[in-house]
Amino acid sequence: MTQRIAIIGAGITGTLTAIGLAQQGFRVDLIERNCEAVTEASLYNEGKIHLGFLYAHDHTWETPRLMIEGARSFGPIIQRLTGFDVNTILSTPFFYGVHRESLVTADAFASHLLRCTSTFNGVVQAKGGAYVDGNVAITARAMRARRMGRSL
Ligand SMILES: Cc1cc2nc3c(=O)[nH]c(=O)nc-3n(C[C@H](O)[C@H](O)[C@H](O)COP(=O)(O)OP(=O)(O)OC[C@H]3O[C@@H](n4cnc5c(N)ncnc54)[C@H](O)[C@@H]3O)c2cc1C
Numbered sequence: 001m002t003q004r005i006a007i008i009g010a011g012i013t014g015t016l017t018a019i020g021l022a023q024q025g026f027r028v029d030l031i032e033r034n035c036e037a038v039t040e041a042s043l044y045n046e047g048k049i050h051l052g053f054l055y056a057h058d059h060t061w062e063t064p065r066l067m068i069e070g071a072r073s074f075g076p077i078i079q080r081l082t083g084f085d086v087n088t089i090l091s092t093p094f095f096y097g098v099h100r101e102s103l104v105t106a107d108a109f110a111s112h113l114l115r116c117t118s119t120f121n122g123v124v125q126a127k128g129g130a131y132v133d134g135n136v137a138i139t140a141r142a143m144r145a146r147r148m149g150r151s152l
Pocket of ligand 1: 011012013014032033037038041042043044045048050
């Protein structure tokens with residue numbers, strides 16, 4: 001008898017889990033309180049595939065490590081489950097700014113970016129995969145901001 005599984009919540013997590021289980025032959029009931037799927041956080045997110053850059057204050061390095069592994073495997077998983085190629089919706093480059101009263105200094109943040117970059121490139125070399133096709137190596141450049149004509 002086919003096993004029947006209920007999933008509550010049709011955001012990206014629930015829908016992709018449902019598709020994955022259905023592809024493996026399970027019978028899935030996907031239950032959503034709204035009239036349509038993907039209408040909450042999964043609809044409003046900014047679409048970044050994070051590389052752990054934002055977690056400079058995590059001294060354990062666990063969050064960046066997890067984000068880097070997720071970024072490496074996200075595209076192939078989406079492709080396998082939905083057939084959608086994330087390379088077709090790439091954004092333009094963007095910049096991170098560090099507030100002068102941030103818990104992490106601009107220099108510490110810059111070191112964090114470089115560590116994320118080299119970790120990501122090392123993981124891709126060792127395990128394969130890519131952030132996006134044709135852009136296997138990620139480059140983070142630390143730049144000093146200028147305010148009122150002087151370096152901060
Ligand atoms: C403004 C914003 C920007 C973001 N930007 C990014 C980004 O750039 N990159 C990134 O990786 N992440 C980003 N995120 C985070 C990302 O969007 C979420 O982590 C992700 O969408 C969570 O998916 P989910 O399926 O777990 O939750 P949701 O998409 O919220 O789905 C949960 C679903 O469960 C349903 N539900 C809840 N309770 C019940 C119930 N009792 N019965 C039935 N249905 C129920 C809800 O209605 C909802 O549809 C952003 C989030 C926000 C809000």
